[in-house]
Amino acid sequence: MTLRVYNTLSGKKEEFKPLSPPKVGMYACGVTVYDYCHIGHARAAVAFDVIARYLRFAGYDVTYVRNYTDIDDKIINRSNEQGVHWKELAETFIEAHDTDMGALGVQRADVEPRATDYMAQIIAIVKVLVDKGFAYEVDGDVYFEVEKFHGYGKLSKRNLDDLQAGARVDVDERKVNPLDFALWKSSKPGEPEWDSPWGKGRPGWHIECSAMSAEILGQPLDIHGGGKDLIFPHHENEIAQSEAAGGGEFVRYWIHNGFVNIDSEKMSKSLGNFFTIREVLEKYRPEVVRFFLLSTHYRSPLDFSDKALTEATARYERFMNLFARVHRMGTEDRDLDEIEIKSKNFLSQEIEPHFREAMDDDFNTAAAIGHLFTALGPLNGVLDSADSDGRGVAKGWKEAVDSFFLEIGQVLGFFDGGFAVGEAWFSAGTGDDESKIKAQAMAEERVEARNNKDWAKADELRDAIAELGYTVQDTPQGPVLIAKKD
RNA sequence: GGCGCCAUCGCCAAGUGGUAAGGCAGAGGCCUGCAAAGCCUUUAUCCCCGGUUCGAAUCCGGGUGGCGCCUCCA
Incomplete structure (x- = not known):
């Protein structure tokens, strides 16, 4: 390649x-x-x-x-x-x-x-x-001729005639050509200055x-x-x-x-x-802003708006959700099962080559990130399967997924810190204040209520937790508190 | 006025000759006590008109619309 x-x-x-x-x-x-x-x-x-x-x-x-x-x-x-x-x-x-x-x-x-x-x-x-002889000095100023x-003009694909025709610059009579530009500017009193062969400037x-x-x-x-x-x-x-x-x-x-x-x-x-x-960082998280900036090819125009940043947040959180799930999933010391092998191979044989291919094509991060999304289905599928079987994932699978995202993250500048960042992502923002401790206590209480099939109480507690600013997710690994978005 | 770029699904966005990635939103289903998260399914022939080609979103010409540079600017 x-x-x-x-x-x-x-x-x-x-x-x-x-x-x-x-x-x-x-x-x-x-x-x-x-x-x-x-x-x-x-x-x-x-x-x-x-x-x-x-x-x-x-x-x-x-x-x-x-x-x-x-x-x-x-x-x-x-x-x-x-x-x-x-x-x-x-x-x-x-x-x-x-x-x-x-x-x-x-x-x-x-x-x-x-x-x-x-x-x-x-x-x-x-x-x-x-x-x-490419430059000349006038009154302490030096201009490039x-x-x-x-x-001249080969980069911007214009010639001197084109440029002069469109010149909006005030013509400086001291210049040979209006397009001549300053290499050195003489300083006025009080301005910062350095000594030069043409005087201070x-x-x-x-x-x-x-x-x-x-x-x-x-x-x-x-x-x-x-x-x-x-x-x-x-x-x-x-x-x-x-x-x-x-x-x-x-x-x-x-x-x-x-x-x-x-x-x-x-x-x-x-x-x-x-x-x-x-x-912007007062309103959106830095990872989201970075993700947003890389979601379009670097040479294309990119429209900045609240809508676009909100969408970027949703997109980025797909990955954070995956990370959080993997992070709380237990591992088992065993050989990979069929779907684990399949998803692992999918990463190494499909996603990774596509990722490189996209990046090799003029650093096409938009396409590269697009390929990353296609990994989500199979990966979450493994987690779904582990959840429904009530077991953990194979240790080797988790390691493979981890190293994949570590590698991708090094290139794109995301995902520093491994799967723990997923968990941290959703609990960030509200800190470790007493409301969180209270919410956690209520979540524990809610587990009891649910075990007793006391749905009324469970729902009541969920509402109370919501009041404190958290959405509670019931997972096979126990309740998870997610900081609510406003 | 000169030079240049762009126009793909409701929205965002890949795709430079071989029969349209991905995401968001929406719809349906599965899972769930209900949710959340997740999974599955589902939505385009590519601004318009000509041309080149066996074949074009992709090349050429014209048009329309948008933008940039020509002044400091990432």
């Missing part, structure tokens, strides 16, 4: 062939840290998290780099508004970013560089571009990624990614800078994720139609 990846540059799915396998150098554009991250940022982070996880699962030795843009006009503006030092503002939101992404199960990148820690490399590459770089936005990726991973990168909105101008400009300065190919595979939409419109700061990760 070969991994195929959609490359924005070619517009096609291509077989993935890293430059020096098994090593893979991967760089994803992170966020500009001047505010809390929204769900759109979460989607990008989760998408590249899964890509890195799957590449590792497939045997690659991945070095994943994701930067923080910690110096930028927006940071400066925000720090002025709030009267907070820009550096402090940036560090605050880097921390918030790490917390929020961590909640969503996003693993840390191997290297997480800050732009301001690579000032020497940034200045060096700008200098190379000036020396080679797009017309000097043949191939700060880097333009695009150059940091060229500098940091080359410094950390070298050139070319195997994979470079980010949101679709970065294709132009950000990534187009990165190509121009890096290929002009370094001489060779900058990136082998460009990967871009689709947007999170609200009512079919892009979620964005400027439209104001965004939800921060924090806001």
Whole structure:
């Protein structure tokens, strides 16, 4: 099975062939840290998290780099508004970013560089571009001259004429071409600044990624990614800078994720139609949010709504229910019976290959998760059978199922903690306060009532338990309390 | 205006040439004292019109509708 990846540059799915396998150098554009991250940022982070996880699962030795843009006009503006030092503002939101992404199960990148820690490399590459004649200095600003770089527009599939025709930018008379972009910006009094051959100033936005990726991973990168909105101008400009300065190919595979939409419109700061990760996590559990984000292929648009999250919850709970059932099911030290063998083989011979096939096809998590659902029937069937026979499942079966989900979970970033998470899932939320203890006592009492076939009392107790916020499930293993959804 | 993407069951969503995964919701059945959870069964010919092909949701052309980028943006 070969991994195929959609490359924005070619517009096609291509077989993935890293430059020096098994090593893979991967760089994803992170966020500009001047505010809390929204769900759109979460989607990008989760998408590249899964890509890195799957590449590792497939045997690659991945070095994943994701930067923080910690110096930028927006940071400066925000720090002025709030009267907070820009550096402090940036560090605050880097921390918030790490917390929020961590909640969503996003693993840390191997290297997480800050732009301001690579000032020497940034200045060096700008200098190379000036020396080679690709850039020019005006009044302390340095611009990249797009017309000097043949191939400008190859990623976004536009040429300079197209771009100029549609240009909505205010024309800066000092630029040779209106599309020339800043590599270095001179600082105004009071602004953060670094010394450079062109005077005090700060880097333009695009150059940091060229500098940091080359410094950390070298050139070319195997994979470079980010949101679709970065294709132009950000990534187009990165190509121009890096290929002009370094001489060779900058990136082998460009990967871009689709947007999170609200009512079919892009979620964005400027439209104001965004939800921060924090806001969403007040209402929905992080696993559900992650599951939701992976339920659609990473390149497709994804509509965010309460309805969609509610459905994602129901979907995710199918797995949690299975886990909870397996968790409370006793095991027997015996050979697997017929249906246990059948379901075990189904996992290894059908689901697992289909899962890999889906992931190999441009990281198709939506299809991969779809295949996972087909495992539910046979697996629950084994549990049904064990329940009706009043016995446990074979130890070997439970272990096989456990290792299957452990493996899948490593790739998708779910199911950490094994079957116990199912049990924990349904009892979470209400804590271990006295209402839970009371509910448990009533559940015990209810067992008595049911043994005595006192249905009236049993139902009365169930209502009382419901008052405390729990639904009681009668299982062969005894009553189970489920925290009620409101 | 330029460039690009998308349109599959009530809803969500896979599927890039060979006769439509999966989920949610709904319906019926089983299990259950009743429930809950679970199991089984059940629902599409793929926006419209042409074309290519033995054969197209999948390729080409046109249309309609939606979205994105061209300015900061995951």
